[in-house]
Amino acid sequence: MxxxxxxxxxxxxxxxxxxxxxxxxxxxxxxxxxxxxxxxxxxxxxxxxxxxxxxxxxxxxxxxxxxxxxxxxxxxxxxxxxxxxxxxxxxxxxxxxxxxxxxxxxxxxxxxxxxxxxxxxxxxxxxxxxxxxxxxxxxxxxxxxxxxxxxxxxQRHWIADADDVARALSRADCRVLDARSRERFSGEAADPRAGVRPGHMPGALCLPFGELLTADGRLPPPQQLRRQLAPLLSPEHSLICSCGSGVTAAILALAATLAGHEKVAVYDGSWAEWGSTSDRPITLGH
Structure with missing residues (x-):
């Protein structure tokens, strides 16, 4: 065979x-x-x-x-x-x-x-x-x-830690995308995990993972994903995807890969780590 x-x-x-x-x-x-x-x-x-x-x-x-x-x-x-x-x-x-x-x-x-x-x-x-x-x-x-x-x-390039995220937030050639809901991103909704602060990383952009999916829970074709991602990042940007605990961030990573982006990583600790670490900066609002 x-x-x-x-x-x-x-x-x-x-x-x-x-x-x-x-x-x-x-x-x-x-x-x-x-x-x-x-x-x-x-x-x-x-x-x-x-x-x-x-x-x-x-x-x-x-x-x-x-x-x-x-x-x-x-x-x-x-x-x-x-x-x-x-x-x-x-x-x-x-x-x-x-x-x-x-x-x-x-x-x-x-x-x-x-x-x-x-x-x-x-x-x-x-x-x-x-x-x-x-x-x-x-x-x-x-x-x-x-x-x-x-x-x-x-493969180190697929994996981001908190220091990688902190560096990316200050660089024009990087983007940090957060897959959580807009309410959790803004801090209007409390985090479901005890001891985790509400809000988001200063400079991160919000792209709730559900906004990429079709009504029947599928990812659309690559050309549609490219159109959806275009307002937030260009092909030459390095991308770090984050979420609550590193699960739905991988949906953004998969979507970006399908759309042709080559420099894609997932922040493994995601907000569970960043939001519970007192010396990491956070911001509220959209």
Whole structure:
């Protein structure tokens, strides 16, 4: 059988359906829900999933367990060991989805890119889009994957820390985009995490992730994404994407990548870190 090539960081359900069963293809369910929702991505995956999908748990398992911040990117050794347990090798072709459409899957996509794995894509429309087309689903106890080997190579240019953000905020050739709601960005709405101040970084720009999505929870074509991003950044800008805890920031990173931007990073700690660090400046209002 020919080797499978993932053509773009975003694939459509019909493309995935045509390649189901390819030996190099691994489907990952990276569903995660806000703590207040009362939903468990892992429990829902156990009940219903795309055929053969394995659960990618970036909230409890594949994270930096030494950090007090939520679901921070782990080091290379931890990441490599965890994904190898899922049967993922460096030759694997990955398609990642979530149960909301486009929400948490881009976070897992970014993690793989940040660890040097390029053959990885997000399923446009996620589980709801797959279901709307009447494509096959799997129920019951999932099969355990056969462990393999994975070598991770951390790609520093995909990852921003608080110091990177502070430098970017003062540079004309950089942009910091915040994916949170306009109410949280302005400080009109309190942060859902205890001890985290309201507001935003001075000089950051607000682009709520939902404003990029279509009504049915999909990312639009690249030319439309380019039009939506054009008022905020130009192709030569270096971009850092931020949000509440580094999940929806990855939606902006994926959208910018699809639109052709090449210098894109995610601020892993995001507002959970910046807003709880007393010596980091904040501002209120729009």
């Amino acid at each position: 020919h080797s499978l090539h993932i053509p773009t960081p975003l694939v459509e359900p019909d493309w995935l359906a045509r390649h189901l069963g390819h030996p190099e293809l691994i489907i990952l369910d990276a569903s995660w829900h806000m703590p207040a929702s009362g939903r468990s991505g892992k429990q829902e995956w156990r009940r219903q999933r795309l055929p053969g999908a394995r659960f990618f748990d970036f909230d409890q398992d594949i994270r930096d367990k030494a950090s007090s911040l939520p679901h921070m990117l782990p080091d290379e050794a931890h990441f490599a060991e965890a994904v190898a347990r899922l049967g993922i090798g460096n030759h694997s072709r990955l398609v990642i989805y979530d149960s909301l459409g486009i929400f948490s899957a881009p976070r897992a996509w970014w993690m793989f890119r940040a660890m040097g794995h390029q053959q990885v894509a997000v399923l446009n429309g996620g589980l709801p889009g797959w279901q709307r087309l009447g494509l096959p689903l799997e129920q019951g106890e999932p099969e355990l994957p056969s462990p393999t080997r994975f070598q991770a190579h951390r």
